[in-house]
Amino acid sequence: MRRFLIFLIMLLALFVLTSCMAGSGRSTPEFKAGFFIGIWHGWIAPIALIVSIFDSSIKIYEVNNTGFWYELGFYMAIISGFGGISLFRKKKS
Numbered sequence: 001m002r003r004f005l006i007f008l009i010m011l012l013a014l015f016v017l018t019s020c021m022a023g024s025g026r027s028t029p030e031f032k033a034g035f036f037i038g039i040w041h042g043w044i045a046p047i048a049l050i051v052s053i054f055d056s057s058i059k060i061y062e063v064n065n066t067g068f069w070y071e072l073g074f075y076m077a078i079i080s081g082f083g084g085i086s087l088f089r090k091k092k093s
Contacts, residue, residue: 021047021059022058027062032065032066032070033070034069035072039073041074041077045060
């Protein structure tokens with residue numbers, strides 16, 4: 001029962017993550033993706049890459065963006081992830 005519950009939670013998380021991917025139609029030329037959406041797209045880029053294999057409308061990078069601020073958020077998230085770099089550092093004694 002526990003494995004089934006974990007599977008359902010992971011499936012729900014996958015649906016939530018894929019609903020806000022780049023190229024999904026949320027961002028338009030009138031409503032461009034900004035800094036915070038850039039951060040989100042950077043965080044979910046690995047998932048977007050896998051989904052884009054099966055759905056050609058999904059992209060890793062949003063074309064309708066504000067320019068510098070979207071790109072700054074996107075690359076900050078790509079480089080830092082969810083703090084993954086600091087999680088693997090050992091503290092000095």
